Amino acid sequence: MREQPLKEVTQLIHAIKMGLVEGSYSITNKTLDIFKYIIMSKSWDSADALMQIVRAQSRILQAALPQETVTSNIARRILKLTREEFELLQAKVQHFADDSQASLSLHKLVTQTSESCVSVDYSVPQQGLREALLDHLQEVETELETSSENISVQAEEHIHSSEIILTLGHSRSVENFLKRAIKKRQFLTIIVAECAPACRGHNLAATLAQEKNVEIIVIPDASIFAMMSRINKVIIGTHSVLANGGLRAACGANTVALAAKHYSVPVIVLAPMYKLSPLHLCEQDAFNMVGCAEDVIAYDSMPARDAKVYSPMFDYVAPELVTLFISNAGGHAPSYVYRLLSELYHPDDLEL
Amino acid sequence: MQKSSSNPQQNASADKTREQVMAEREAKKQAKLAKKQKSVTPATTIITEVEQTTITQKLTTTTTTTTKEQSELPLRSINVADTKTASQSSAQNSTDSVNPTAPGSEKTREQIKAEREAKKAAKQAAKSAKSNNVDAATKQLNNLQVATKIEPAPAAAAIATGAAATADHEKKKPALTKAERRAIQEAQRAAKAQGQTKKTTVTPGSVKSAAGNSVKATPNVPATTHKEHKHDRNDKEESPAKSPSKGGTVKADRECKVKLFNHLVSADKDASLFINDPNVHPSMARLGVQYAQRTIVGSNARCIAFLHALRQVVQDFETPAKKEFGRSLDVAVKHHVDHLNKCRPLAVSVYNAYKQFKNQLTQLPTDTPETELKELLGHFIDTYIENQIGKAAQAISSSMQEKITDGDVLLTFACSSLIQFICEEAKRRKVTFRVIVVDSRPFCEGQEMLRRLHACGIPCTYVLINAISYVMPEATKVMLGAHALLANGYVMARTGTAQVALVANSHNVPVLVCCETHKFSERFQTDAIVYNELCDPNLLVMDGKCSLNNWQSKSRLTPLNLSYDITPPELVSAVVTEVAILPCTSVPVILRIKPDIGY
Numbered sequence: 001m002r003e004q005p006l007k008e009v010t011q012l013i014h015a016i017k018m019g020l021v022e023g024s025y026s027i028t029n030k031t032l033d034i035f036k037y038i039i040m041s042k043s044w045d046s047a048d049a050l051m052q053i054v055r056a057q058s059r060i061l062q063a064a065l066p067q068e069t070v071t072s073n074i075a076r077r078i079l080k081l082t083r084e085e086f087e088l089l090q091a092k093v094q095h096f097a098d099d100s101q102a103s104l105s106l107h108k109l110v111t112q113t114s115e116s117c118v119s120v121d122y123s124v125p126q127q128g129l130r131e132a133l134l135d136h137l138q139e140v141e142t143e144l145e146t147s148s149e150n151i152s153v154q155a156e157e158h159i160h161s162s163e164i165i166l167t168l169g170h171s172r173s174v175e176n177f178l179k180r181a182i183k184k185r186q187f188l189t190i191i192v193a194e195c196a197p198a199c200r201g202h203n204l205a206a207t208l209a210q211e212k213n214v215e216i217i218v219i220p221d222a223s224i225f226a227m228m229s230r231i232n233k234v235i236i237g238t239h240s241v242l243a244n245g246g247l248r249a250a251c252g253a254n255t256v257a258l259a260a261k262h263y264s265v266p267v268i269v270l271a272p273m274y275k276l277s278p279l280h281l282c283e284q285d286a287f288n289m290v291g292c293a294e295d296v297i298a299y300d301s302m303p304a305r306d307a308k309v310y311s312p313m314f315d316y317v318a319p320e321l322v323t324l325f326i327s328n329a330g331g332h333a334p335s336y337v338y339r340l341l342s343e344l345y346h347p348d349d350l351e352l
Numbered sequence: 353m354q355k356s357s358s359n360p361q362q363n364a365s366a367d368k369t370r371e372q373v374m375a376e377r378e379a380k381k382q383a384k385l386a387k388k389q390k391s392v393t394p395a396t397t398i399i400t401e402v403e404q405t406t407i408t409q410k411l412t413t414t415t416t417t418t419t420k421e422q423s424e425l426p427l428r429s430i431n432v433a434d435t436k437t438a439s440q441s442s443a444q445n446s447t448d449s450v451n452p453t454a455p456g457s458e459k460t461r462e463q464i465k466a467e468r469e470a471k472k473a474a475k476q477a478a479k480s481a482k483s484n485n486v487d488a489a490t491k492q493l494n495n496l497q498v499a500t501k502i503e504p505a506p507a508a509a510a511i512a513t514g515a516a517a518t519a520d521h522e523k524k525k526p527a528l529t530k531a532e533r534r535a536i537q538e539a540q541r542a543a544k545a546q547g548q549t550k551k552t553t554v555t556p557g558s559v560k561s562a563a564g565n566s567v568k569a570t571p572n573v574p575a576t577t578h579k580e581h582k583h584d585r586n587d588k589e590e591s592p593a594k595s596p597s598k599g600g601t602v603k604a605d606r607e608c609k610v611k612l613f614n615h616l617v618s619a620d621k622d623a624s625l626f627i628n629d630p631n632v633h634p635s636m637a638r639l640g641v642q643y644a645q646r647t648i649v650g651s652n653a654r655c656i657a658f659l660h661a662l663r664q665v666v667q668d669f670e671t672p673a674k675k676e677f678g679r680s681l682d683v684a685v686k687h688h689v690d691h692l693n694k695c696r697p698l699a700v701s702v703y704n705a706y707k708q709f710k711n712q713l714t715q716l717p718t719d720t721p722e723t724e725l726k727e728l729l730g731h732f733i734d735t736y737i738e739n740q741i742g743k744a745a746q747a748i749s750s751s752m753q754e755k756i757t758d759g760d761v762l763l764t765f766a767c768s769s770l771i772q773f774i775c776e777e778a779k780r781r782k783v784t785f786r787v788i789v790v791d792s793r794p795f796c797e798g799q800e801m802l803r804r805l806h807a808c809g810i811p812c813t814y815v816l817i818n819a820i821s822y823v824m825p826e827a828t829k830v831m832l833g834a835h836a837l838l839a840n841g842y843v844m845a846r847t848g849t850a851q852v853a854l855v856a857n858s859h860n861v862p863v864l865v866c867c868e869t870h871k872f873s874e875r876f877q878t879d880a881i882v883y884n885e886l887c888d889p890n891l892l893v894m895d896g897k898c899s900l901n902n903w904q905s906k907s908r909l910t911p912l913n914l915s916y917d918i919t920p921p922e923l924v925s926a927v928v929t930e931v932a933i934l935p936c937t938s939v940p941v942i943l944r945i946k947p948d949i950g951y
């Protein structure tokens with residue numbers, strides 16, 4: 001059965017591909033809007049039917065944008081929400097309050113067996129599900145909106161005065177985090193690796209330089225190791241967090257993390273919850289994406305005709321190189337990511 | 353042919369040495385060839401800076417192979433030499449490297465290749481020059497205007513130098529006058545830089561008239577003026593760093609704003625440095641400018657260029673009255689080295705060569721005539737180049753050949769003449785391998801490496817340094833060049849090398865550092881910050897729309913452009929030297945058993 005994409009979904013895919021919608025945050029926001037629209041306006045009579053639609057549309061999104069894992073993440077969130085709300089309503093009806101997943105008592109944990117997890121029949125029509133879902137979606141939206149803010153308020157807990165911080169490229173979370181840190185702490189030195197060939201680090205440096213009481217140093221990517229011996233903390237953003245606690249981050253992040261490991265510098269990764277994806281690193285080709293090589297070497301230069309030139313977008317950073325994740329819900333060790341994932345998504349939804 | 357040309361000179365100098373004759377002959381050949389080539393293909397006659405640098409860098413290869421083939425095919429090579437060495441020698445002349453063995457010697461394959469490559473580069477440079485023609489032309493006009501005003505000054509300076517004694521009659525020798533002219537040009541350019549800071553605007557009318565003047569001013573060499581202009585233009589092309597750095601002189605005081613690097617002085621780009629100092633030999637003055645503008649980069653190339661310039665200084669040196677030759681020369685050379693150090697901090701290789709030379713000076717016999725002593729020193733310089741750089745490269749290459757096998761994927765960083773030599777040798781042995789060239793902004797030296805390897809037909813992959821994790825799984829070996837090996841086993845090399853070694857280590861790929869022993873240093877260093885070289889931070893600013901544009905106006909923003917970094921020994925599997933393949937930590941052993949290298 002092939003599902004047809006909704007008009008909104010096609011529009012979003014087009015916008016992202018054309019670069020009109022950029023950054024994980026806005027993509028997540030737009031995807032959430034689409035799912036909200038589906039819940040509101042689509043005719044579905046049971047939770048099962050709704051989940052079918054959500055699954056189908058998110059599969060389409062995933063196929064069209066294999067790198068943007070946030071769309072699937074938000075779909076999983078909605079599926080989980082649907083399940084929860086449905087079960088809650090069912091429980092209310094049947095007065096089986098202790099059967100709801102929300103109250104896992106110690107007694108239940110001990111006595112629970114695999115058979116006791118009776119599969120719930122989601123195809124039963126349920127009154128009031130739509131309203132309950134929309135209510136809950138509002139919460140998710142608020143969480144999304146405040147995620148960046150929630151991360152940056154933690155800046156004071158991690159940065160002391162006159163610290164030397166290194167960051168790579170330009171991440172919005174990192175920008176807000178550092179701005180907050182600059183306001184709260186004095187005499188910071190922030191070293192920005194430019195992240196060639198796009199050199200988005202320049203933008204970050206220019207933005208941060210507008211603040212007071214801070215020294216911004218822009219270095220080429222090659223000097224990361226040379227500078228690392230003087231750095232107190234590495235703070236980077238990431239594209240997504242993998243299930244094992246590893247990162248799919250901007251190209252060059254692996255070098256930064258390795259250099260930090262070499263000098264035992266803590267690596268702090270800012271990752272809002274919606275970037276957590278239940279994926280594992282498969283082979284490099286599926287994981288990565290190569291960009292336009294024109295910026296790396298001009299097409300019309302003589303050796304470029306025969307040489308292979310790559311401009312990959314992402315780097316895999318192993319979980320053992322990451323010291324700490326800071327999400328909107330607080331700090332987490334990389335080894336704890338699996339647990340966060342199981343709380344965030346329903347196990348049946350890991351495979352969409 | 354030789355007599356007719358040397359008539360005026362015979363009157364002047366009774367004891368004409370062999371070298372002079374050779375140099376003269378070579379110069380004539382070059383002049384002839386220049387004429388011939390001009391009529392056939394004007395593009396190739398342009399001796400650009402590119403050509404110069406490639407030739408100097410190529411010298412590593414050429415010097416070794418000449419000695420090898422000298423014994424093997426003397427007959428064939430001499431025949432070839434007559435027909436073909438001329439153009440090669442012209443290139444060599446332009447670098448002021450009148451190698452006494454070169455003119456009579458042979459034309460090896462490498463030389464032809466080098467030449468061809470240089471020509472290609474020249475053509476390309478000419479092509480790119482066309483696009484920027486207008487801009488360059490106006491700049492040139494500005495240049496010439498100042499030139500006419502300054503004209504008498506360098507001439508006076510030239511007389512004041514040691515070279516001046518022979519300068520009068522040598523003016524007819526194209527090779528030498530050319531060198532002088534270049535020095536003068538350099539001085540003019542520097543003067544112009546100063547002039548620009550004083551004068552804010554230049555009216556186009558006056559520029560034109562001034563340009564006319566300057567052409568008139570040098571009517572005795574009409575054939576070469578054209579070439580000179582091209583030179584000039586190409587200089588402009590080659591050093592984009594120059595124009596921003598001129599603007600940078602305004603804020604020179606805040607150049608080392610990064611607190612961590614306050615102790616490091618970035619190279620003084622002040623124009624007054626390049627104004628003719630009467631005590632600095634033209635060849636050294638020129639070398640200083642070439643160092644500062646980074647037209648000569650790479651420690652081998654810098655070392656060779658230095659030694660050639662040094663030979664010129666020795667040749668033209670005149671002992672002051674009632675002074676000892678050795679001692680006074682020592683003082684003079686020290687002055688020159690100080691000058692070079694001001695232009696750009698000395699490379700370890702240059703410093704070692706200088707120390708060796710100084711050592712040689714102290715051991716000079718006292719009872720021999722000056723000409724013989726000069727010959728002795730010239731010989732010393734030649735053997736130094738041949739042994740320490742040429743033969744060492746060959747030895748390293750031959751031991752590296754055992755390490756390169758079919759199907760290998762070699763990963764290298766930036767540009768190293770030694771690595772290039774090794775790859776070419778492997779290609780010649782018909783090993784099927786490919787090379788991944790890793791590069792980094794802002795210098796993008798890897799593009800030059802890529803060009804050279806591509807010219808030999810080696811399949812290449814090219815990535816920037818942050819994509820290194822992407823290509824590292826393919827690599828079977830990492831080969832790195834080095835600027836210097838420190839006594840504690842740390843490798844000092846172009847910034848980024850340590851990162852490559854680090855990532856290679858994490859992928860369990862062996863890292864081989866190739867380094868001749870003349871680059872070994874007695875210094876101890878544990879990080880890249882205590883001693884380093886700061887390059888022009890403006891190079892980090894990308895052309896076009898870049899948020900770093902006019903960073904000078906933002907007080908809190910500083911781009912930082914480090915030259916070198918330090919690779920700890922635990923990241924290096926082995927160092928390949930001409931003595932042996934060693935662990936990094938054995939550097940002090942080499943320093944001990946080869947005490948003539950550094951103390």
